[in-house]
Amino acid sequence: MADKVKLGFIGSGGIVRGHLDHGLKNFDDVEFAGWCDLNPETAGARREQVGGQGRIFTDAREMLDEAKPDAVYIMLPPYAHGPAEDLVIERRLPFFIEKPVAIDLATATKVAEGVEKHGLITSVGYMTRYRKSVQRVRELLQSQTPVLMHGGWLGGGPKVYEGIWKWWVQKDKSGGQFLEQTTHTTDLARYLYGDVASVYATAVVDRKERPDFFTMEDASMVQLTFANGAVATLYSSVSTSVGGGVSLTLWATDMKAVFTGWEHNVEIDLPGGEHISIPGEDDIFAKEDRAFVDSVRAGENRGILATYEDGLKATAIACAANESMETGEIVVIGS
Ligand SMILES: NC(=O)c1ccc[n+]([C@@H]2O[C@H](COP(=O)([O-])OP(=O)(O)OC[C@H]3O[C@@H](n4cnc5c(N)ncnc54)[C@H](O)[C@@H]3O)[C@@H](O)[C@H]2O)c1
Numbered sequence: 001m002a003d004k005v006k007l008g009f010i011g012s013g014g015i016v017r018g019h020l021d022h023g024l025k026n027f028d029d030v031e032f033a034g035w036c037d038l039n040p041e042t043a044g045a046r047r048e049q050v051g052g053q054g055r056i057f058t059d060a061r062e063m064l065d066e067a068k069p070d071a072v073y074i075m076l077p078p079y080a081h082g083p084a085e086d087l088v089i090e091r092r093l094p095f096f097i098e099k100p101v102a103i104d105l106a107t108a109t110k111v112a113e114g115v116e117k118h119g120l121i122t123s124v125g126y127m128t129r130y131r132k133s134v135q136r137v138r139e140l141l142q143s144q145t146p147v148l149m150h151g152g153w154l155g156g157g158p159k160v161y162e163g164i165w166k167w168w169v170q171k172d173k174s175g176g177q178f179l180e181q182t183t184h185t186t187d188l189a190r191y192l193y194g195d196v197a198s199v200y201a202t203a204v205v206d207r208k209e210r211p212d213f214f215t216m217e218d219a220s221m222v223q224l225t226f227a228n229g230a231v232a233t234l235y236s237s238v239s240t241s242v243g244g245g246v247s248l249t250l251w252a253t254d255m256k257a258v259f260t261g262w263e264h265n266v267e268i269d270l271p272g273g274e275h276i277s278i279p280g281e282d283d284i285f286a287k288e289d290r291a292f293v294d295s296v297r298a299g300e301n302r303g304i305l306a307t308y309e310d311g312l313k314a315t316a317i318a319c320a321a322n323e324s325m326e327t328g329e330i331v332v333i334g335s
Contacts, residue, residue, distance in 0.1 A: 005031065006067070007032055033067040036058065037058065081102040081111075089111070097308065115308045116309075129187070134266075140255055156241035161211065176217055176318075178220050185248055191305075191306075197227045197332065204237075264280040
């Protein structure tokens with residue numbers, strides 16, 4: 001590979017702006033080859049962000065064949081996944097994909113099969129895994145038996161239905177808050193406690209006046225039973241205007257850990273009154289981007305902490321939760 005990794009982007013909206021601003025645009029071993037977005041102005045705005053590097057496309061196939069990136073960032077809303085991944089896999093390119101990896105399990109399973117078949121390097125945007133607080137708790141858990149956890153994402157919901165908030169509130173586009181947003185906590189729960197065996201979920205609806213296109217739940221409670229027998233309750237709400245935020249509290253046999261805020265500050269209690277505080281980082285995207293670019297350059301995983309398989313597993317949990325909300329039944333994962 002040349003000195004610089006040539007990157008192409010499929011979907012060039014808000015989260016791409018975030019990755020660039022948080023560090024990617026300053027990586028000196030990266031070159032921006034192509035920006036694809038259905039909206040060329042959005043692609044153009046990203047191009048401007050990196051001083052005019054790279055060409056603008058509205059078609060992913062053209063971007064891949066003409067800009068010839070070494071690696072691809074797939075930064076699409078949940079409903080748009082599938083065709084872009086097919087094109088990238090056909091060309092055997094490594095890719096970084098934002099969470100959630102799909103809105104349905106069939107799409108994610110097919111992509112996972114392609115990734116595995118061709119041994120592709122992948123990274124999924126579960127940036128919370130890269131935090132010092134999370135790494136410390138995971139380390140401490142190695143000598144513990146997990147017991148319980150609860151947490152989630154609580155907020156008041158969008159004030160205006162523009163930009164991402166227009167698709168976000170439509171369940172058939174976003175998959176709902178649990179699939180689209182609380183997926184960060186679902187993934188964290190799996191990262192800390194292991195695979196999930198079954199899911200039971202309840203939806204809360206009709207809490208507020210909403211426009212007709214607002215089709216996702218106002219809130220939900222999702223109960224996970226892990227393969228090792230521990231349990232978690234994860235909540236999501238867009239109906240709590242006085243706040244609530246992001247949190248996860250867990251108990252293992254000899255520890256309690258309380259994560260708070262998007263940055264996942266943690267307070268850990270251990271036997272004998274031992275207490276550990278670790279502040280979360282404001283800037284975490286650069287760490288996961290660094291791991292991806294390093295891995296592409298090396299041709300093997302050099303620090304990626306969440307792969308497509310993790311994205312598939314989080315999607316399986318979310319799809320099971322959506323099914324359970326509909327049927328009122330417990331859904332066994334993998335059934
Ligand atoms: N890791 C995080 O914390 C984080 C934060 C925000 C968003 N995200 C995720 O990133 C993804 C994108 O979110 P966003 O905020 O950038 O949304 P966005 O709406 O700002 O951008 C998405 C872009 O994709 C484009 N697009 C849609 N279909 C396309 C297609 N077929 N081909 C090319 N372009 C297409 C749209 O025109 C839009 O510009 C979502 O899955 C979201 O959950 C992750």
